[in-house]
Amino acid sequence: MNFLKKMALPMFVFLVFAFLYLPIIVLIVFSCNKIAFPYRWAGFSLEWYRELLESTEIWHAVKNSLIVALSAVFLSLTMGLTFIFYTARTKYEKVIPFFYGNLVFPEIILAVSLLALFTFFAIPTGLLALIAAHTVLAFGFVVPILAARFQELDYSIIEASLDLGASLNQTFIRIVIPLLLPALVAAGLLVFVISFDDFLLAFFCAGTSAQTLPLYIFALIRTGISPVINALSTLLLVVSSVGVLIFCSLKSKIRIF
């Protein structure tokens, strides 16, 4: 009885992990399946990976997604960092909570609001509009993470730098950025993933011309099951695990959640 009690929680955890990974394992296994349908193992084949590599549409979508994600990372980090540096611990500190709404607002509402605004002012939807939207979404993560980290910094280091004759800009570049680097990298990775995987904002703001990877996957799923998606997902999973490894190693240094 005692043994059972002790094993209850580990067993439970095992079941939850099985539940979490079963679909992912199935996804990977069926990416190497010979036939597309039905869901039955018919032998090993790399056919779908070949098809994936040869598809120009997919790589075009990947390119678009990369452009959007990298731009969102760059814009949100540069603007977010300067914003935090020049407002945190000053009398302007009260404006920081302006950015906290981004996280608690349902994304679909932001998406349709942007769409309504863009169409009303005849701003063309597309990659640029999507970058604008993703940068806003990214602020919701970047600003709180950097603000929290900045509050934890030993402020006397910054004061020492200023006392020793460094200008505010020099202090910013040579003291604050290196100190915040782990937080910047972690926030950047998080923003990249969120932007790269985002379907909702893209669905509303990317228009018909710009195809991002999630939009492409959505179209594929709606038309029916194709193991090319499995092959693509498997590749993406490998890439994400590298990202998560870096992220986890940084997470011990900074507190993200």
Place this chain on the structure above:
Amino acid sequence: MNNSSFFKAVPALLWQFLFFYIPLLFVVVLSFTDGTTSGFTLKNYALLFDSVYGSIVLRSLILAFLTATLCLLIGYPLAYFIALKKRSLKNVFLFFIILPFWTNLLVLTYAWFFILDRDGLLNSLLMNIGVINEPLALINNFFAIMIVMFYCYLPFMIMPLFSVLEKFDLNLIEASKDLGANQWQTLWNVIIPITMPGIKAGFLLVFVPAFGEFVIPLLVGGDKYMFVGTLISHYFLIGQNKFAGSAFTVLSSCVLFVVVFFVSIFVQKLFPSHREIRETEL
């Protein structure tokens, strides 16, 4: 820092206003117009006084509530288990929790097709072992939506729970036991109140996006059920009636915030002492 450097903080603020607050405000303004007359009208809201809309909002609330509750009930013991592990093992567990969260949501949803579909793995397994004779309808229903919602939102619940549980002082459990509390009393009176900030954060992080969820019902719900997210997208993309759509968007977000507000007050009432406990802990 002097006043003149404040302008360097302006780009972020400007961006935030241009692409967050102004669009939201714009939708509020749209909801009070009808596109033909230039004046203020409540027509769009009047149209919403129909039980159809009420039931859609209610259905979304139920979905969000069930998802968040399920994630909490499963996520809490899991986060507790991981938080008590040794550092190296903890990182391994965390890695495997975060990985699905970093995987495309569409891909995860799609993965469930293989399991839940009519000819999917679960049905063939059940038929092979003779539990059922006919394949069960596992997809395109509320059940499938719930499974996939839970699956996709679980990491959002675990992360905030984990970060409060990690800081939890285990001596408090000992103290509680020494003072004569049984396991459930310790859980209810000590562990849960102290970890309440994480529970609240996790619940909010799941409840709010789940209320507006649009992709999962679309893909695995089989177009059977209308949710808030689905209806909003219909208004703006298919129906192109952005005035009525705006009114519905505004009203449903008001409902959402009122519900969140009252739930947090209720939780505060249920665990009134958590703040005092935290203060004495410090």
